[in-house]
Amino acid sequence: MNPVQTYETIQDRIQQVEERIRAQSDGHHPELGAALDHLVSSGGKRVRPTVTLLMGGMLKADPNRLINLAAAIEMLHTATLVHDDLIDGAYLRRGIPTLNAQWSPAATVLAGDFIFARAAKLASDTNSVEVMQMFAETLTVIVNGEITQMFSNHEDSRRNEYLERIYAKTASLFEVATKAAAVLSNVNLEIQNAARTYGYEIGMAFQIVDDVLDFTSEQSTVGKPVASDLRQGLITLPAIYYIDAHPDDPDVQLLLAGNHINEDSLSRLAEAISKSSVIGKTMNEANQYLDRALKALGTLPESPERDALEDLANYIVHRDY
Secondary structure (H helix, E strand, O other): OOHHHHHHHHHHHHHHHHHHHHHHHOOOOHHHHHHHHHHHHOOOOOHHHHHHHHHHHHOOOOHHHHHHHHHHHHHHHHHHHHHHHHHHOOOEEOOEEOHHHOOOHHHHHHHHHHHHHHHHHHHHOOOOHHHHHHHHHHHHHHHHHHHHHHOOOOOOOHHHHHHHHHHHHHHHHHHHHHHHHHHHOOOOHHHHHHHHHHHHHHHHHHHHHHHHHHHHOOHHHHOOOOOHHHHOOOOOHHHHHHHHHOOOOHHHHHHHHOOOOOHHHHHHHHHHHHOOOHHHHHHHHHHHHHHHHHHHHOOOOOOHHHHHHHHHHHHHHHOOO
């Protein structure tokens, strides 16, 4: 079986994952079913469940337990998006109305809570106490990261703060996806650690590339304003590199002073970042994470799934929207 055939097999299993997610509303209020259906149908590349299924497939995990794990991972990710969109006041994601664009804030919070709870139920359906513990710890890391971001006093270096934030936001979920898949496969600790390392490294690369695309993609493509993080006061790696290289830029000084920065200044700063050498510098860093991911992957068993995981890692770094 070649990687293309492997992906076709995984797509069949992704459909099973989506069916299992939709089934989590059975027996509950119909609006929760409508919300889940809307969220599942809103698109997304399903990278996290794909990584889970490929890693577990390579290491020979039980298929049904693996489906439960992949569904739990995707539901946890979905629940964080529901709450993030509400916190950020975002009414579009991938060009499609968010849940909070249609529901009240209270209903949106409760829907997110329901999805978190059902994700935890799916994690418990793997019948692994270790996986359940990892799942709970990852949720703690994600929430702690959001709270830290809200109450940050910027005493740490911007770069350290950024790396901690993207680990909590993104890499922690990739990490648990690959490590938990290995745990379900009953492989030794060395293989589990290699799987975890692969997940961590591609998760960090994924978010760094996302932050580059936030500056370099068209609004119509990403379904949100260009430099949306900067507009919300979040300083990501391309902006950090630009600030370090251009401390005397008046727009940089306005940003760092915490003063109200108007739309003209934001637009100038976003354009300057997108056209500067810091984009290439940031992508070089993403490629370093990719190299470490591939090194860890190379210690795992040869298989079509491993080839597909290599392709996926390269896609994550070299993708566009």
